Amino acid sequence: xxxxxxxxxxxxxxxxxxxxxxxxxxxxxxxxxxxxxxxxxxxxxxxxxxxxxxxxxxxxxxxxxxxxxxxxxxxxxxxxxxxxxxxxxxxxxxxxxxxxxxxxxxxxxxxxxxxxxxxxxxxxxxxxxxxxxxxxxxxxxxxxxxxxxxxxxxxxxxxxxxxxxxxxxxxxxxxxxxxxxxxxxxxxxxxxxxxxxxxxxxxxxxxxxxxxxxxxxxxxxxxxxxxxxxxxxxxxxxxxxxxxxxxxxxxxxxxxxxxxxxxxxxxxxxxxxxxxxxxxxxxxxxxxxxxxxxxxxxxxxxxxxxxxxxxxxxxxxxxxxxxxxxxxxxxxxxxxxxxxxxxxxxxxxxxxxxxxxxxxxxxxxxxxxxxxxxxxxxxxxxxxxxxxxxxxxxxxxxx
Amino acid sequence: xxxxxxxxxxxxxxxxxxxxxxxxxxxxxxxxxxxxxxxxxxxxxxxxxxxxxxxxxxxxxxxxxxxxxxxxxxxxxxxxxxxxxxxxxxxxxxxxxxxxxxxxxxxxxxxxxxxxxxxxxxxxxxxxxxxxxxxxxxxxxxxxxxxxxxxxxxxxxxxxxxxxxxxxxxxxxxxxxxxxxxxxxxxxxxxxxxxxxxxxxxxxxxxxxxxxxxxxxxxxxxxxxxxxxxxxxxxxxxxxxxxxxxxxxxxxxxxxxxxxxxxxxxxxxxxxxxxxxxxxxxxxxxxxxxxxxxxxxxxxxxxxxxxxxxxxxxxxxxxxxxxxxxxxxxxxxxxxxxxxxxxxxxxxxxxxxxxxxxxxxxxxxxxxxxxxxxxxxxxx
Numbered sequence: 001x002x003x004x005x006x007x008x009x010x011x012x013x014x015x016x017x018x019x020x021x022x023x024x025x026x027x028x029x030x031x032x033x034x035x036x037x038x039x040x041x042x043x044x045x046x047x048x049x050x051x052x053x054x055x056x057x058x059x060x061x062x063x064x065x066x067x068x069x070x071x072x073x074x075x076x077x078x079x080x081x082x083x084x085x086x087x088x089x090x091x092x093x094x095x096x097x098x099x100x101x102x103x104x105x106x107x108x109x110x111x112x113x114x115x116x117x118x119x120x121x122x123x124x125x126x127x128x129x130x131x132x133x134x135x136x137x138x139x140x141x142x143x144x145x146x147x148x149x150x151x152x153x154x155x156x157x158x159x160x161x162x163x164x165x166x167x168x169x170x171x172x173x174x175x176x177x178x179x180x181x182x183x184x185x186x187x188x189x190x191x192x193x194x195x196x197x198x199x200x201x202x203x204x205x206x207x208x209x210x211x212x213x214x215x216x217x218x219x220x221x222x223x224x225x226x227x228x229x230x231x232x233x234x235x236x237x238x239x240x241x242x243x244x245x246x247x248x249x250x251x252x253x254x255x256x257x258x259x260x261x262x263x264x265x266x267x268x269x270x271x272x273x274x275x276x277x278x279x280x281x282x283x284x285x286x287x288x289x290x291x292x293x294x295x296x297x298x299x300x301x302x303x304x305x306x307x308x309x310x311x312x313x314x315x316x317x318x319x320x321x322x323x324x325x326x327x328x329x330x331x332x333x334x335x336x337x338x339x340x341x342x343x344x345x346x347x348x349x350x351x352x353x354x355x356x357x358x359x360x361x362x363x364x365x366x367x368x369x370x371x372x373x374x375x376x377x378x379x380x381x382x383x384x385x386x387x388x389x390x391x392x393x394x395x396x397x398x399x
Numbered sequence: 400x401x402x403x404x405x406x407x408x409x410x411x412x413x414x415x416x417x418x419x420x421x422x423x424x425x426x427x428x429x430x431x432x433x434x435x436x437x438x439x440x441x442x443x444x445x446x447x448x449x450x451x452x453x454x455x456x457x458x459x460x461x462x463x464x465x466x467x468x469x470x471x472x473x474x475x476x477x478x479x480x481x482x483x484x485x486x487x488x489x490x491x492x493x494x495x496x497x498x499x500x501x502x503x504x505x506x507x508x509x510x511x512x513x514x515x516x517x518x519x520x521x522x523x524x525x526x527x528x529x530x531x532x533x534x535x536x537x538x539x540x541x542x543x544x545x546x547x548x549x550x551x552x553x554x555x556x557x558x559x560x561x562x563x564x565x566x567x568x569x570x571x572x573x574x575x576x577x578x579x580x581x582x583x584x585x586x587x588x589x590x591x592x593x594x595x596x597x598x599x600x601x602x603x604x605x606x607x608x609x610x611x612x613x614x615x616x617x618x619x620x621x622x623x624x625x626x627x628x629x630x631x632x633x634x635x636x637x638x639x640x641x642x643x644x645x646x647x648x649x650x651x652x653x654x655x656x657x658x659x660x661x662x663x664x665x666x667x668x669x670x671x672x673x674x675x676x677x678x679x680x681x682x683x684x685x686x687x688x689x690x691x692x693x694x695x696x697x698x699x700x701x702x703x704x705x706x707x708x709x710x711x712x713x714x715x716x717x718x719x720x721x722x723x724x725x726x727x728x729x730x731x732x733x734x735x736x737x738x739x740x741x742x743x744x745x746x747x748x749x750x751x752x753x754x755x756x757x758x759x760x761x762x763x764x765x766x767x768x769x770x771x772x773x774x775x776x777x778x779x
Binding site: 001002003004005006009072263277278280283284286287288290291292294295296297298299301302305306309316319322323386389390392393396397399 | 400401402403404468659663673674676679680682683684686687690691692693694695697698700701714717720721769770772773776777
């Protein structure tokens with residue numbers, strides 16, 4: 001047993017660090033490190049930089065223009081990027097639809113879509129959830145009817161993240177309403193967001209920001225060549241996609257960065273005439289999260305090592321999701337409490353408000369309450385933490 | 400980075416697991432628990448026969464020269480069997496303390512006797528007011544010609560009820576909390592002036608309090624002093640702490656398996672209670688706690704011999720916090736999920752519960768180590 005990275009892995013880590021020192025724009029890192037919401041151009045800019053360096057797709061095989069890195073290198077890359085304050089890469093193209101197209105798309109689709117994901121030319125978004133289909137995703141109703149060489153799509157998707165910027169949406173649609181089981185009549189369609197009949201309506205969330213949308217489809221014509229795999233087999237591809245985001249699901253690197261920011265804030269805030277970090281109760285609360293994070297980091301490395309040895313990690317990813325999001329929420333909560341009353345001034349922390357100053361109080365207090373509010377989402381999205389517990393109960397405990 | 404064990408380590412784990420399965424059944428343990436001494440010399444000889452008492456003794460003293468990862472595997476397996484014998488003290492803690500101090504004829508003799516299972520040795524360091532504080536020693540040792548004269552009290556000496564000898568800490572100079580001035584002596588149980596108040600602890604194990612009134616020890620009993628003794632006491636404490644964490648993980652896995660099995664068989668409202676989602680999610684949380692505890696027991700095993708003291712203390716305290724909390728959660732929920740049956744002495748779950756509870760109280764509880772961790776982790 002050995003918890004250290006190999007010399008080759010350490011050399012790789014140094015290479016990533018050197019790259020980040022020279023290529024990560026300071027203003028992007030500043031935005032990330034101060035907890036500001038990223039703008040669309042920030043995501044695009046970073047993807048372009050990575051692409052030009054040949055690192056546009058850290059999780060893809062070389063065959064499709066990826067780096068071909070093993071899970072450990074992917075993990076090291078993610079962690080170093082997060083620690084340095086690099087913008088996260090958006091998962092929708094790179095880690096969701098990309099792998100589905102690689103595994104189940106035909107060669108035409110692979111040639112058409114994958115290079116544009118890699119370069120960042122196409123911005124993808126996800127069309128999964130519906131008003132009546134959340135955790136029970138298979139009950140989705142958005143209908144696609146075959147008419148000649150097109151599907152006609154009607155229905156509504158929701159909780160669509162950043163679709164206001166998207167060029168394409170991948171959708172689960174119902175192609176056979178009479179199938180014996182709800183999972184059996186579903187297909188996986190790629191839809192151009194410019195197609196007539198698509199309407200994107202913002203959903204303003206509790207912190208006042210516009211991050212998610214409703215997407216309405218009214219007689220939207222989708223060419224049949226945009227069907228992935230076989231008709232009515234979409235559920236298989238959807239499940240494949242859901243299980244595909246493993247190395248980064250726990251968010252170890254970004255939580256380490258946020259832990260550092262929390263401590264920095266607690267050093268600057270004063271309570272009882274002393275830095276807040278010297279308050280025994282508050283220090284213990286920080287320590288508790290730090291210990292949970294230490295444990296999760298090793299649990300994550302164990303899962304990676306199992307994956308590298310081809311011992312299927314599968315359901316263990318659910319542990320990483322549950323604990324990872326609990327830690328992210330705990331950190332956002334402690335940061336808000338750390339600034340005390342200056343958490344109260346209303347601050348949207350939305351991308352449109354570009355400057356990094358708060359309306360009142362210290363700059364570092366700006367947006368902390370908004371982030372706390374926004375982070376309630378992390379235990380809900382990606383399969384809620386209760387659904388993750390169902391997965392562990394069924395797949396690991398055999399219940 | 401890898402989390403695999405060598406073939407030798409796997410073999411060792413298999414051996415101990417088989418020993419527990421075949422020779423240390425719950426019925427056998429109950430019989431030992433009901434005996435006068437509360438532990439079995441026969442079992443101790445079997446453990447010695449398997450080479451386990453020699454595990455942490457260097458090869459040059461007749462041992463196997465094993466490391467913390469070997470100990471982790473052994474402790475996990477013994478934990479699952481809720482071993483009552485003084486293994487942690489005599490086969491882990493005591494040899495770790497002896498090898499951390501300069502080699503003397505007395506130390507060498509003790510090490511080979513430990514390896515052969517001929518002697519039980521316990522570490523008598525904790526005092527009534529020290530709790531988890533490692534440097535607080537008020538027991539005094541005054542030089543008197545070619546003797547030392549010891550006076551003071553030692554509290555809840557783990558496995559002290561079974562010990563033939565103690566490795567006792569006593570202060571030769573300085574104030575009670577000084578990092579310097581503590582020495583370590585070997586102290587046979589039958590020494591004049593030593594009174595041993597032996598008792599059982601609530602988890603079925605045993606301990607003792609020691610009272611020393613003008614105990615005269617020959618100068619050759621001194622095993623280490625000054626900075627060396629202080630560092631040795633901490634080094635051995637970290638090795639023992641890591642072993643205790645592994646024992647806890649072994650119990651957690653066993654108690655989770657027992658609870659899962661019980662809920663699949665127990666029927667209420669016309670169905671197995673494992674069908675109820677509220678219980679399923681509880682067991683998932685127990686499972687997650689055990690996985691996180693496993694991770695921390697690995698960290699403890701890897702770091703318990705790290706040369707960098709700050710890194711070592713930080714890792715060990717973090718591990719003990721995580722394991723103390725996980726153990727408490729799992730133990731409490733296991734009893735809860737067993738319902739009334741969880742309250743009975745008849746089922747093993749209540750015994751697991753008691754040992755996990757006792758482990759949190761041993762070598763500093765979760766709150767103590769959380770405070771320690773704060774001291775190591777909050778500075779940049």
